[in-house]
Amino acid sequence: MIELQGLTKIYGDKTVVDDISLRVDSGEFGVLIGPSGCGKSTTLRMINRLIPATHGRILLGDDDVTQLPVEQLRRRIGYAIQSIGLFPHWSVAENIAVVPGLLKWPKSRIDERVDELMGLFHLDVGELRDKYPHQLSGGQAQRVGVARALAADPEVLLMDEPFGAVDPLTREVLQDELLRVHQHTRKTIVFVTHDMDEALKLASRIALLNTGRLVQYDRPIELLTRPADDFVRSFIGKADLGLKLLSRRWVHQYQQHATLQGSPAASTQAGYTWEVDATGRPTCLHGGRLHAEDRQQHTEVTQEWSATPDMTMKEALSRMVWFRVMVLPVIDGEGRLIGEVTMHGVMGQQPCA
């Protein structure tokens, strides 16, 4: 748990961080967002005391951070930054092992931990363990940076625009991995970004800052549906507000019962019907295309236009539009049909909790 109480930073006569109070509970994914220069990095760097606060208190669990010896504090807090800052004269394994080394873990435990983390971030141990930073791709280097931050199993992870410098494709992958790691480790994370889509995708709570002040601190869905003021509204952006909303909703919330071809319900309901093979995998959709003739209403099911329960509704909608169907099959891990999501559902229905 991290709690900021009236946190303030003043440089000369310029108040850069102005009386910020907020709490990121244990296991939460908190995101600090706001326009460039609004004080996000300064706030983050006051938490691990890279910058001394002018006023206010920061609590890490029950401890006031200023009461702890500074190096000891920092070893309890993982820190990952956009420029990564890997040590160029150390191998990947040595970079990841640095904090456990500082904490004097036994060698065997450090080696185990390095392998475990490399596995967690899909870094090929055999190939990359002894490589040097200059031999890594941008995405690999950033993974190593985050792995290093997590190495000593810190209570809290601070991240300052860690994916800001990688290409959009890699960024998506890294975001997915971070979400997975967060679900797996339940670390408390404070993550800085200026990208609303990234914040919406990752955050369990978003703190929106403007000129050093905390404007709104809420769950993403509330930020979208109940913006505190015009600044929040304009920062979220009106143009694709609907899509942003759907990016915080999941297929399982909209999932409906799928009707099988030939079942009793098929004849009585006007909806779509599905053919499945012996293992329960959907093979063909009947109906579901607007303005199509009857013979075109048999659509073969492919992997690309099915949905999984943990997919965002934004992505599901995007697939419906791209493949021009009114419905997607929802499949489980084995590819079996477990339900459907429909365009009507997206439009009409409030999501179940």
Added chain:
Amino acid sequence: MRVAALKRPTSRDGLLASLSALLVLLVLFMEELAPLFQALFPELGNPVYRRESFLQLTLDHLLLVLVSSLISVSVGVGAGLFVTRRSGREFEPMVSSLAAIGQTFPPAAVLAIVVPLAGFGFVPTIVALTLYGLLPVVQNTIAGLGTVPPAALEAARGIGMTRGQILRRVELPMAMRVIIAGVRVSVIINIGTATIGSTVGAQSLGTPIIAGLVGNNIAYVIQGAVLVGLLAIVSDLIFERLERRFTFGD
């Protein structure tokens, strides 16, 4: 500490081995070349310098270089470290100009000043060589520490390294290649400059050169100069290898 060993062509290693062998042979068996020098300079009565053995002269020469370089490096790296710490930053211009003065001051002039104070022999030579070799070490220490990426420093602090750990584990290893390059220049310069020690009675490979110049014996000059030159080249190649060991990526 492990460092990246990059594979480079090794023809220079062969060069180093053969030049080292040549140096050792000449130091030990210069005497055997007496017929050669006699043939080249038939007018000379003594074609090979014999007052001291070349082995003794070489060891004396190396001692001068070693002692002065050890002092230059300790003082130079220390000063470079000091002015790159937060507490010493304001002294940087002063230290840089002092070191520059040390090098622009001709060693012969240093000898002229120090001899009346410290007498003849070893000590004034060491003072002159130390001052002369200081600048490249100071400059390269400052420059080398300046090449450490700020992101690595920020990460090192954020991770919880103490200042000493940051210096020992991050800054120095990363600056090492450039610092060694400075030491290399300093040592090479001093191998050449140490010869002037012989003018104030510090025995070195300069002794046969001076004797040759005074006694009009060109063979003595050549014998001293060839050994000094070989010594400088061999040291240079050794330093080059050392620098390569501290190269990480690009």
